[in-house]
Amino acid sequence: MWVRKRSLWWLNKLSPFQLIALFYLSAVTISSILIALPVAHQPGVELAFIDILFTAVSAVSVTGLTTVSTVDTFSTTGIFIIAFVLQFGGIGVMTLGTMVWLILGKKIGLKERRLIMADQNQTSFQGMVRMVKEIVIVVLLIEFIGFLILGTYYLQYYEPAQAYLHGFFSSVSATTNGGFDITGQSLIPFKNDYFVQFIHMVLIIAGAIGFPVLIEVKQYLLKPSHKKIQFTLFAKLTTFTFLVLVVVGALIIAVLESNHYFAGKDWHEILFFSLFQSVTTRSGGLATLPISEFTGQTQLFMSALMFIGASPSSVGGGIRTTTFALVIIFILTFARGESNIKIFRREVHNEDLNRAVAVTMMAVITCFVAVLTLTITEPYDLNKLIFEVCSAFGTTGLSLGITAGLSTFGKVILMLLMFIGRIGILTFLFTWKKDRKSKSYHYPKERIIIG
């Protein structure tokens, strides 16, 4: 007992945010070792250390940016390893860690619960343990249904074993918003198969809309009387913002490309191309067309969408949808000269606004510095660098095809961005400060989750 206590004493000195960073770093290390195993590679393939590390960071952060072609580099074993890492990264190291504790029959202490809270940005202690269970069950259920539908549907394209392997990998990669593909060219082979695209969009949204929303929807659907369930302000705001971004994003992409990539295409092609590419910027990372053939203005617009990213407490990154919504509401309220901010008949906490603002400012500065640094070391056009930086920060994984060609230094910059994007810039910010009795954990009123 004494030895164990002694060997772990330093863990208690870390703040929850520092612990999360530490756990993610451990996950990257373990994933790197797994990915480096010779059995994970295709015969004859040799991976450089930087590419192993990049793949591990990209998989743990469920980004999907790659410096090597997944299908040409990894064996079937390797593909299962990546799917496992995506799963692990998507559901969150903390959540899984808690599950292990649960399975081992241990009681979850205050410190551990706070850890999960910070990771999933939950501000209420109650129902934490129950929620973690629910997260895992819901995600696995969604993935299993996706696997069955896609695997069975793929029988028309592949041999049975291949069909279900593709179905399994697609379902995991879409639901965790992993963005990895084993077709070698994302979803482009299915650009005319709207059913495959539709299923992928549903799975991506399920992963990116945020676990709390999924849980609330589940509760709503399972309750005998629907009237008893009151959706939280958070669920309403994040879902509303998410859907507005998807619809407005698709519309603007359709307009921007109407005289370019979409010229001469049928309405249903334009609809699915626009919609899928809009959905995928939330953090999916799969694409049904080569984004590099879009015009510069569409790429810049998609960069902004990726910068905003997915909902908090989801598998996605970026500044998060709620943060974006609060910033917009803040500006509008300020311009109208009002001081209290109200949405959906609730008043927003000032501290939440400060968080939203701090997250956004910090993100803008971080991405700007990253882009500026890359312009020094990389020979690519500015719009390509902006796109890749936003894709990494939003843990989206879309690429204009330059990631493989980056210098080692450039790859390190993208890895840092994926890491920051995944753990959230707020966590990243708080990693550097001491845990001060964590004032922010006991608010009486209803709160909005930021970043």
Added chain:
Amino acid sequence: MWVRKRSLWWLNKLSPFQLIALFYLSAVTISSILIALPVAHQPGVELAFIDILFTAVSAVSVTGLTTVSTVDTFSTTGIFIIAFVLQFGGIGVMTLGTMVWLILGKKIGLKERRLIMADQNQTSFQGMVRMVKEIVIVVLLIEFIGFLILGTYYLQYYEPAQAYLHGFFSSVSATTNGGFDITGQSLIPFKNDYFVQFIHMVLIIAGAIGFPVLIEVKQYLLKPSHKKIQFTLFAKLTTFTFLVLVVVGALIIAVLESNHYFAGKDWHEILFFSLFQSVTTRSGGLATLPISEFTGQTQLFMSALMFIGASPSSVGGGIRTTTFALVIIFILTFARGESNIKIFRREVHNEDLNRAVAVTMMAVITCFVAVLTLTITEPYDLNKLIFEVCSAFGTTGLSLGITAGLSTFGKVILMLLMFIGRIGILTFLFTWKKDRKSKSYHYPKERIIIG
């Protein structure tokens, strides 16, 4: 009397911010007419309407972006007209308007005083009239000294009449941060004349550091006992930020170009090139080298410097130095988990922070939308468009040479940015709302000026 009252009754319905916008629009109209006069042009020159308007907006907003060469297009009369418009724009339409009222012996009412306050962002009623007088005296004094020094010094380069014309125009253009030149190539002819550069830097800084700082420095210098003068928090913060930006900006420019434009150059050339180009991004707009020969990374970095801009209550634009400082302080304080923001042993008002944050967010969104729009209509590279947009928003006037080649639509976008940059995004924001008994005008504590 009755007729006059009736014809002006609608003026009282406007908020101070709307009045400022209205006055600036009037100034642009009058300037356009003056610039369109045939006597202002070189023989045989015909100016398109859009170019007349662009020159007027650029001069009123003291930006200095041009779609035509000033020296090839305008006669000596035209040059004097532009110098007059720069003067008018630089000191501020409101300030001059108040001077006219003073000269006519009229009492300045509450409404008019509020107007000047909003324009110069002054939050205290006291000493307003006195301050306006001081502004004009100080600026004219600085310009006159600049004219004498430069005109006399230029005798070695030009005929006496030409020397003093150049001295006059240079002094006005530098002090008002007008950014116009009559050499046809900015200050590049003086790239080896460090005396000319030094005088220009001093004049640019005098205009961009903010009138309140100049007044306080003057008071400090004129008082018999120096100990009695306590510099305001605003003066300390804006001067500190301004100087940090100049020094750090010069250092980073020197590093970014060390292996490119500065390769093989002497230390004193690098020192003056870096320092002048850093100073000029505050809002000067003159340059001692062709900025288009800088590398992409330096141009991107200078874009950020121009976006920040000059001090509030100065001749410059952008989000302003104090806004930038408060945002940085806000992020640092937030990251450290503190709630009160203190600088120079004073506490910062929350409302000022909200202003700083709102201004910055709004500016980022405005510039992003402008860049995105220009990528659709203009055939230039993204980094060139970003540079030109930041130059217009910061009313800096530096150019990578694409302004003349923009479409009419593109020119309109830049004109809007110069207008917003000059009147300040806060004024622009408030132009759209009704004057609600102007709560923000009577704070008891010491305030920081934003935007």
